[in-house]
Amino acid sequence: MQRTPLDDSLKVTRNQPTLREMVLDKLRQAIMSFQLLPGDRLVERDLCDKLGVSRTSVREALRHLEAEGLVESESSRGPRVAVITLEDARDIYELRCVLESMVVQLFTQKATRQQMAEFDHAWEILKAALRSGDTVAIVNAVSDFYGVLYEGAGNRIAGQFLSQLQARVNYLRATSVSQKERYVDSFKEMTKIVDAIQARNPEAAHEACVEHIKAASKVALAALAEKQGKAVDPITPPLNPAQSLR
Amino acid sequence: MQRTPLDDSLKVTRNQPTLREMVLDKLRQAIMSFQLLPGDRLVERDLCDKLGVSRTSVREALRHLEAEGLVESESSRGPRVAVITLEDARDIYELRCVLESMVVQLFTQKATRQQMAEFDHAWEILKAALRSGDTVAIVNAVSDFYGVLYEGAGNRIAGQFLSQLQARVNYLRATSVSQKERYVDSFKEMTKIVDAIQARNPEAAHEACVEHIKAASKVALAALAEKQGKAVDPITPPLNPAQSLR
DNA sequence: TTCTGTATTATGGTATACCAATATAATTTA
DNA sequence: TAAATTATATTGGTATACCATAATACAGAA
Numbered sequence: 001m002q003r004t005p006l007d008d009s010l011k012v013t014r015n016q017p018t019l020r021e022m023v024l025d026k027l028r029q030a031i032m033s034f035q036l037l038p039g040d041r042l043v044e045r046d047l048c049d050k051l052g053v054s055r056t057s058v059r060e061a062l063r064h065l066e067a068e069g070l071v072e073s074e075s076s077r078g079p080r081v082a083v084i085t086l087e088d089a090r091d092i093y094e095l096r097c098v099l100e101s102m103v104v105q106l107f108t109q110k111a112t113r114q115q116m117a118e119f120d121h122a123w124e125i126l127k128a129a130l131r132s133g134d135t136v137a138i139v140n141a142v143s144d145f146y147g148v149l150y151e152g153a154g155n156r157i158a159g160q161f162l163s164q165l166q167a168r169v170n171y172l173r174a175t176s177v178s179q180k181e182r183y184v185d186s187f188k189e190m191t192k193i194v195d196a197i198q199a200r201n202p203e204a205a206h207e208a209c210v211e212h213i214k215a216a217s218k219v220a221l222a223a224l225a226e227k228q229g230k231a232v233d234p235i236t237p238p239l240n241p242a243q244s245l246r
Numbered sequence: 247m248q249r250t251p252l253d254d255s256l257k258v259t260r261n262q263p264t265l266r267e268m269v270l271d272k273l274r275q276a277i278m279s280f281q282l283l284p285g286d287r288l289v290e291r292d293l294c295d296k297l298g299v300s301r302t303s304v305r306e307a308l309r310h311l312e313a314e315g316l317v318e319s320e321s322s323r324g325p326r327v328a329v330i331t332l333e334d335a336r337d338i339y340e341l342r343c344v345l346e347s348m349v350v351q352l353f354t355q356k357a358t359r360q361q362m363a364e365f366d367h368a369w370e371i372l373k374a375a376l377r378s379g380d381t382v383a384i385v386n387a388v389s390d391f392y393g394v395l396y397e398g399a400g401n402r403i404a405g406q407f408l409s410q411l412q413a414r415v416n417y418l419r420a421t422s423v424s425q426k427e428r429y430v431d432s433f434k435e436m437t438k439i440v441d442a443i444q445a446r447n448p449e450a451a452h453e454a455c456v457e458h459i460k461a462a463s464k465v466a467l468a469a470l471a472e473k474q475g476k477a478v479d480p481i482t483p484p485l486n487p488a489q490s491l492r
Numbered sequence: 493t494t495c496t497g498t499a500t501t502a503t504g505g506t507a508t509a510c511c512a513a514t515a516t517a518a519t520t521t522a
Numbered sequence: 523t524a525a526a527t528t529a530t531a532t533t534g535g536t537a538t539a540c541c542a543t544a545a546t547a548c549a550g551a552a
Binding site: 020056059060061063064066067068075087088091092094095098099102105106109154155156157158161165202203206233236238239 | 261262264266302305306307309310312313314333334337338340341344345348351352355400401402403404407411448449452479482484485
């Protein structure tokens with residue numbers, strides 16, 4: 001009688017999160033859901049009181065958020081939720097353009113049938129959430145939608161970076177008045193991306209994504225530029241085969 | 247007589263770095279220069295002794311390095327210098343391909359004459375360092391070379407991300423035996439990039455960069471795959487106009 | 493009422509204590 | 523001698539103390 005080989009399934013997992021990990025999640029969530037807004041001071045003792053932990057856990061979580069760009073500290077001013085500059089916003093959109101179009105292209109090329117089915121499903125849920133107008137539902141649906149995309153693109157590091165970039169412009173996207181006016185166009189652009197993905201056309205998906213982010217960045221950066229009384233260069237999208245054939 | 251408008255030039259700067267910032271720099275430098283190798287445990291009390299600071303500063307620096315991906319902690323195992331997995335290595339090369347080619351393209355399109363002069367100078371210094379064979383000089387020259395590129399590309403966030411990605415594969419690049427055998431090819435490829443940049447040809451610079459990173463990744467990933475007894479997918483480079491004209 | 497000086501409070505930086513869990517070393521047993 | 527058991531040391535998690543500096547509040551003078 002052959003013994004079944006030992007594998008990892010017997011291994012005891014021990015995944016009790018530390019207090020600082022829980023604090024990190026809570027703070028990130030509070031920033032993403034606008035309980036904490038850009039510019040808000042993050043006074044350590046206040047956070048200790050609210051979260052019921054010591055300054056050690058709070059400080060270590062703040063260090064992590066600083067590395068992610070969601071929190072900033074200036075010398076002698078204490079930490080605060082990062083306020084995005086116009087320059088950084090345009091840099092982030094430029095980067096997203098290149099990264100997101102790559103992820104969309106990779107997903108189109110590589111997604112398994114199951115991942116494509118999950119993608120279709122996430123898209124349906126997102127459409128329903130957009131129809132409902134429920135902000136919490138939309139935020140969750142968008143997050144799931146991108147999560148499926150990142151998973152199927154087969155590049156975990158790109159997914160991580162894109163999540164960080166999106167987190168940093170989360171407030172800007174939510175508050176650009178013209179973003180709301182773009183709602184119909186935005187929906188059309190996303191539909192174009194989804195159609196190209198479903199048609200397994202990486203070039204078309206890539207281009208649709210580039211167009212979408214170009215349009216989104218134009219609006220968001222214009223709003224921010226106006227608010228800050230500055231001009232801003234448009235982003236440079238990635239080189240694209242369709243471009244050169246024109 | 248018109249008063250000269252007040253600006254920031256009168257403002258007193260106060261940039262004394264904190265202990266944790268100094269610790270962060272020291273640890274990052276130790277990792278980059280192979281005083282600390284992937285897999286090395288980072289025992290807090292040991293680091294306190296060596297650096298002459300308390301555990302608070304060490305722990306906060308470690309949190310930052312964790313967020314950057316240079317350090318990893320598993321539950322109940324304590325922190326250690328991150329060991330890169332084959333999957334993450336390929337994801338990082340795939341990402342670098344897209345980001346570095348974008349940065350090279352942007353630099354080619356946007357660099358001022360002064361930035362181009364600085365780039366030329368950095369390239370001369372790098373060539374001299376490569377001829378000398380002095381590892382420290384090479385590491386510094388490479389860092390300066392990329393620094394100039396990132397500066398001239400006009401996307402600060404891309405520069406930051408690329409620095410992080412390069413840091414994470416620093417050891418892999420330095421230790422792939424076949425990397426050393428690639429020396430001549432690598433030099434030719436970089437020369438091609440530089441020539442295209444100097445000729446102000448963004449498409450050619452983009453393509454040369456893509457080819458360079460494809461070749462570098464093939465070698466580094468093959469070495470790591472062999473070491474880990476695994477296979478790995480090649481990276482998918484960005485879509486490229488020259489590709490589609492072929 | 494405004495400005496200046498002083499007092500008080502707030503807060504981030506840094507150090508250290510304590511504990512529980514884990515790893516390692518030492519001892520005992522078969 | 524090897525295995526099992528027990529003892530000890532190590533180490534990360536977390537809390538709290540203390541201090542110096544900066545910010546804010548308050549009082550007095552002009």
